Amino acid sequence: MATELQTRPPAETDPILLSGALRIIIALFVIIPLVAVAVAIPVAWGGFLGWSDVALVIGFWALTALGITIGFHRFFTHGSFKAPRAIKILLAVAGSMALEGPITQWVADHRKHHKFSDDIGDPHSPWRFGTSKRAIAKGLYFAHMGWFFDEPQSSVATYAPDIAADKDLDRIARMFPLLVIASMALPAIIGGLVTWSWMGALTGFFWGTLFRIAFVHHVTWSINSICHVFGTRPFTSRDLSSNVAWLAIPSFGESWHNLHHVDPTSARHGVLRGQIDISASLIRGLERLGLATDVRWPKPLRLAGKLKDPAMAPRVRGYAAAVRAKAALVPVPST
Numbered sequence: 001m002a003t004e005l006q007t008r009p010p011a012e013t014d015p016i017l018l019s020g021a022l023r024i025i026i027a028l029f030v031i032i033p034l035v036a037v038a039v040a041i042p043v044a045w046g047g048f049l050g051w052s053d054v055a056l057v058i059g060f061w062a063l064t065a066l067g068i069t070i071g072f073h074r075f076f077t078h079g080s081f082k083a084p085r086a087i088k089i090l091l092a093v094a095g096s097m098a099l100e101g102p103i104t105q106w107v108a109d110h111r112k113h114h115k116f117s118d119d120i121g122d123p124h125s126p127w128r129f130g131t132s133k134r135a136i137a138k139g140l141y142f143a144h145m146g147w148f149f150d151e152p153q154s155s156v157a158t159y160a161p162d163i164a165a166d167k168d169l170d171r172i173a174r175m176f177p178l179l180v181i182a183s184m185a186l187p188a189i190i191g192g193l194v195t196w197s198w199m200g201a202l203t204g205f206f207w208g209t210l211f212r213i214a215f216v217h218h219v220t221w222s223i224n225s226i227c228h229v230f231g232t233r234p235f236t237s238r239d240l241s242s243n244v245a246w247l248a249i250p251s252f253g254e255s256w257h258n259l260h261h262v263d264p265t266s267a268r269h270g271v272l273r274g275q276i277d278i279s280a281s282l283i284r285g286l287e288r289l290g291l292a293t294d295v296r297w298p299k300p301l302r303l304a305g306k307l308k309d310p311a312m313a314p315r316v317r318g319y320a321a322a323v324r325a326k327a328a329l330v331p332v333p334s335t
């Protein structure tokens with residue numbers, strides 16, 4: 001892909017007008033492959049898809065996607081909590097098995113994204129080529145996956161020296177090719193053993209490996225593309241990050257991306273009432289088990305201050321309790 005001059009994103013107040021045709025193209029690009037698979041399922045049921053395949057898809061999807069969201073993203077990149085060595089290693093291995101690159105490079109790219117966030121230097125801003133409809137379409141593709149082929153890699157020495165200096169993580173980064181092989185082979189091996197058939201190994205590979213990896217990749221990439229163009233922006237951020245509700249469940253809470261750019265170290269991204277954030281719920285579970293400590297939970301009053309519309313403050317989770325707690329600390333003047 002030819003490199004072009006990067007342009008700054010439009011001011012937040014500028015309207016982002018996308019034609020119906022462009023929206024349809026984007027929907028086709030992201031959704032159609034998954035819909036096609038969903039349509040194929042009834043046809044395939046019993047022959048090319050069985051219960052063992054369903055279990056393999058769900059199991060490897062959860063393992064690897066949570067390895068990215070809880071591990072690579074919230075724990076390693078942003079330090080949202082602390083964890084014992086065994087959990088650290090588990091999260092690093094699980095995230096590596098999502099096949100999104102070695103942990104060192106992933107963290108470096110993502111920290112660079114936060115540093116420059118939709119401005120010149122962001123490795124994957126959808127606003128890179130400008131603000132015309134054509135430029136946004138090109139930018140969405142670039143942010144989704146084109147950047148892998150174009151951008152010089154973010155420097156690990158600059159952006160992720162702590163990860164590279166950790167002996168365990170450095171070893172896991174070096175083992176990345178082996179973990180790729182394991183991630184691709186294990187569903188086939190398990191599928192073959194459970195069904196005791198070559199067909200079980202083949203369908204296990206198709207669903208548990210090929211389909212699962214494509215699904216995890218598209219969801220992660222959608223955070224970089226869709227969640228910087230469409231959706232809502234209830235918080236004041238210096239970029240064009242946005243919240244996209246329909247991606248909340250498949251992305252395990254990562255699509256509350258506007259909040260994430262406003263408060264990057266927060267262990268919870270879905271901070272408004274009703275915003276489902278499965279990764280945050282699981283971090284809460286780890287905390288209760290003593291396997292996550294020093295968790296950086298969002299501070300409701302601080303977040304309320306960053307809302308564009310102050311009237312939305314009661315929608316912040318824990319806001320009323322925080323207001324009451326603050327009131328209890330302020331001495332009431334005697335009259």
Ligand SMILES: [Zn+2]
Nearest residue numbers: 113224241257
């Ligand atoms: Zn972002």
Ligand SMILES: [Zn+2]
Nearest residue numbers: 110114260264
């Ligand atoms: Zn982040």
